[in-house]
Amino acid sequence: MTPSCRVAVIGAGAAGLATTKALLDAGLDVVTYEKGDRPGGLWARDNSSGLSPAYASLHLNTSKGRTEFADFPMPAEWPDYPSADHVAGYLADYAKTFGLTPHLRFGSTVRHVEREGTGPLPWVVTTESGETGRYDAVVVANGHNWDPRMPEPGYPGTFGGTQLHAHDYRTPEIFRDRRVLVVGMGNSAMDIAVDASNVARGPVLLSARHGVHIVPKYLFGRPADATGAAMAALPWRVRQRIAETLLRLAVGTPQSYGLPAPSGGLFQNHPTISDTILHRLTHGEVTARPGIDRLDGDRVVFTGGTSDPVDVIVWATGYRVTIPFLTSRWIGDDAERLPLYQRVFHLEDPSLAFVGLMQSTGAALPVVEAQAKLVAAHLSGRYALPAPLEQRRAVARALRAATERWGGDRRPVMRIDFDRYVAGLPREMKAGRVRLLRGARPFTPARREETPA
Known part of the structure; x- marks a missing residue:
């Protein structure tokens, strides 16, 4: 029988946690690497990763009702604009509530990710400690507000x-x-x-x-x-x-x-x-x-x-967009200009996906939640991507529209309209199911004798 898809997620902030949950909900085998010592990513001010930019007075600048995960509403008694510490606690509770913690490898800084061949478990993830793991797919969810940009x-x-x-x-x-x-x-x-x-x-x-x-x-x-x-x-x-x-x-x-x-x-x-x-x-x-x-x-x-x-x-x-563990083979010369289908799937190899590599006009959490569900549908075989040529055409159309709206010097490749995008991904998921019914091939992990630990 075809084995369950084994997926590496990189980052346990909001994007990584949402992805871990969606993949587990789809019945997949997930390992999530996190540099710090707790979930929450950049929201966790005391995270040992040292990457959090959160300061004592930081609060959400989008309201609670527009920021919360659809699967995990924020407490009704919270203020409309919760503090960073509230959000960090919310993300920790999210991980605990949905049983994500056993799948999170804290203190694991990913040094290198590369694809080796086309056989079983082709993706190799190597940490700074020298440990390696092999996977059918990799989801990058490392955030992009941690590498300071000076003038x-x-x-x-x-x-x-x-x-x-x-x-x-x-x-x-x-x-x-x-x-x-x-x-x-x-x-x-x-x-x-x-x-x-x-x-x-x-x-x-x-x-x-x-x-x-x-x-x-x-x-x-x-x-x-x-x-x-x-x-x-x-x-x-x-x-x-x-x-x-x-x-x-x-x-x-x-x-x-x-x-x-x-x-x-x-x-x-x-x-x-x-x-x-x-x-x-x-x-x-x-x-x-x-x-x-x-x-x-x-x-x-x-x-x-x-x-x-x-x-x-x-x-x-501001901040640079930095993905230090991927070579230019995968992200080119500038990660800010990396074209992705639906701002999620790598055009050369959709077993490499990205959650959170976008610039939204609204809150991030509903966006990464929707992206995570699309990735999980793809890797579990419940959603089929369009043909490569159509993916590239869709990316080109999105870039033209973004450049017209935001200009060519404001990360147009990464830009999304919050409301349109969050409403559009479920329609894309439905279109992917239709493509399956019409004979499109779903993602299927290569056969293997056993899954390494």
């Missing part, structure tokens, strides 16, 4: 104070009685600027070359992202016009708070979700600055020629 190229000049990336920030004590500059306009930049403004010497400076839309966590008494669900069926340009009008009526424009104008529409340039930054700006505790021109000892010179004395610079400049 490239760096700014001219030298700086005599303290510099850190937002990834290394934990509590505001580092800013006490110091003059602080935060560079960036994302969620972490705003949170850190607000935290620092309570202890810093003088107003915290917030620098960015381009602006973003700032969306409060509540609009008209409801979580702001609830409007997304209500408008999901509309074309994105229509949704954008409606949402921008509501936002302008509720809080005004970023320019009215001294911030630069957004460089794109609300659904084209990822908004920043914050209730508190606008309050600190209007009270003078945070002050906007333009982009940096150069560093000059204990001062930072901004475009336009103004300068300020600064003791600490926080670079909230």
Whole structure:
């Protein structure tokens, strides 16, 4: 008889846990490798992996109802925007509730993944300790918010104070009685600027070359992202016009708070979700600055020629997409540009799949849950992929649409529209079942005498 599919999952954060559960639900044999000492990935602040960017004040920027797994609702008594510690505990409870823990290998850093031949168990996973395991398939779920990206190229000049990336920030004590500059306009930049403004010497400076839309966590008494669900069926340009009008009526424009104008529409340039930054700006505790021109000892010179004395610079400049255990054979020269069918399946070999390698307009958990179920359906033979040529055509269509919407310099390959994508994957699963009925071949593990431990 054809043996059960043996699958390696890499990472035990939200994506890896959802994948482990989906594969087990499909009756597959699963081993999940995790560098840290507990489930939860980047949400677990005290994870021994050292990769978590979570700081003490971090909370969800998408509401509980739009963030939770469909299979595991968050507790009703929780606030609408739970803390990072809440989410870490939620993911740990998810692993315990669904019996995932026995399948998680903590303290196992994957060093190398490669396919060797076409026979039984062709994928070889090697850890830093030298242990190896062989598998029919591999699912990469290692996340992409852990490898800090510094400004490239760096700014001219030298700086005599303290510099850190937002990834290394934990509590505001580092800013006490110091003059602080935060560079960036994302969620972490705003949170850190607000935290620092309570202890810093003088107003915290917030620098960015381009602006973003700032969306409060509540609009008209409801979580702001609830409007997304209500408008999901509309074309994105229509949704954008409606949402921008509501936002302008509720809080005004970023320019009215001294911030630069957004460089794109609300659904084209990822908004920043914050209730508190606008309050600190209007009270003078945070002050906007333009982009940096150069560093000059204990001062930072901004475009336009103004300068300020600064003791600490926080670079909230994002993250690189890094998959260190896969060679260029599988990810090319840049993992951000890796084309995947449905943002899941490798075009050359769909026994290599990815869960969470995307940039969503909404929460991540429902996305990775839907991706995990699609992977499990494929590897259990309940879903058939389209022909390779059609997969490539679909990827090309998605890239054209993403580039038109987000531009070519904002990770268009990785971009997805949250509501459309989460609604579309079940339809894709149904289409895959239809392909099976029409004679398409499902994924089938190669026959083997026995399964190695």
